[in-house]
Amino acid sequence: GAWQRAELQRLGGFDERLVRNQDDELALRIVRGGGQVWQSAAIRSWYTPRASFAALFRQFFQYGYWKVPVIRKHRLPASPRHLAPVLFVLVLAALALAALFWPAARAGLVALLTVYALAALGNAAPLASPWRVPRQWLGIAWAFVCMHLGYGLGFARALFELAVLR
Numbered sequence: 001g002a003w004q005r006a007e008l009q010r011l012g013g014f015d016e017r018l019v020r021n022q023d024d025e026l027a028l029r030i031v032r033g034g035g036q037v038w039q040s041a042a043i044r045s046w047y048t049p050r051a052s053f054a055a056l057f058r059q060f061f062q063y064g065y066w067k068v069p070v071i072r073k074h075r076l077p078a079s080p081r082h083l084a085p086v087l088f089v090l091v092l093a094a095l096a097l098a099a100l101f102w103p104a105a106r107a108g109l110v111a112l113l114t115v116y117a118l119a120a121l122g123n124a125a126p127l128a129s130p131w132r133v134p135r136q137w138l139g140i141a142w143a144f145v146c147m148h149l150g151y152g153l154g155f156a157r158a159l160f161e162l163a164v165l166r
Contacts, residue, residue: 001027007035015073020066028070028078053142057150064154068162086159088116089152120144 001023011029014022027037050056064085071077095112098105124140 001037018066018069020062021070024067024078025070025073028074031078032074053146056143057146060147060150061154061157064151064156065158067151067155068158072162085148085152086155087152088148089156117141 011026011033013026015025016022018025030037050059067077067082071082077083092109092112095105095109099109120141121137124137124144127140128136
C-alpha cells in the first residue's frame with residue numbers, strides 16, 4: 001500500500017503490536033474513519049508464493065491467529081467472511097467427534113467434505129493453465145484447503161488461548 005505520511009500519522013500508523021495483519025487492521029481504521037482503500041489496475045507488482053503447501057498453511061494459520069486481536073481491538077470483524085474459516089473448522093471438528101457415536105454425523109461429515117472438495121475443485125478449474133489443467137487444478141484446490149484450514153485453525157487456536165489461557 002501507499003499512504004500520505006500525514007494521513008498515516010493521523011491514523012496512528014501501523015499497530016506494531018500485531019505480528020500479522022497490520023495492513024489489514026490499518027485498512028479497517030481507514031474505512032471506519034471515512035476514508036477509502038482502493039486498488040488500481042495500473043499498479044504492477046510481483047509476488048513470490050510460499051515454497052510449499054506447509055509454508056502456505058503456516059502463513060494462513062498466522063493470519064487467522066492474528067485476526068482475533070484485530071477483532072478484539074475493534075470489537076467486531078471487518079467482515080463476516082473473516083469468521084467463515086473458523087466456523088468451517090469448528091463444524092468439521094464437531095461432526096468428526098459426533099461421528100464417533102452417531103452415524104448421521106458421519107454422513108454429514110462426508111457430505112460436507114464432499115461439497116467442500118467439489119467447491120475447491122470447481123473454483124480452481126478456471127484458474128489453472130489450459131495445458132497443465134490436472135496438476136495445476138489439483139494444486140490450486142489444495143492451496144484453497146491449506147488457506148482455509150490454516151486460517152480457521154489459527155483463529156480457533158487464538159480463541160482457545162483467549163478463553164482458556166487468557
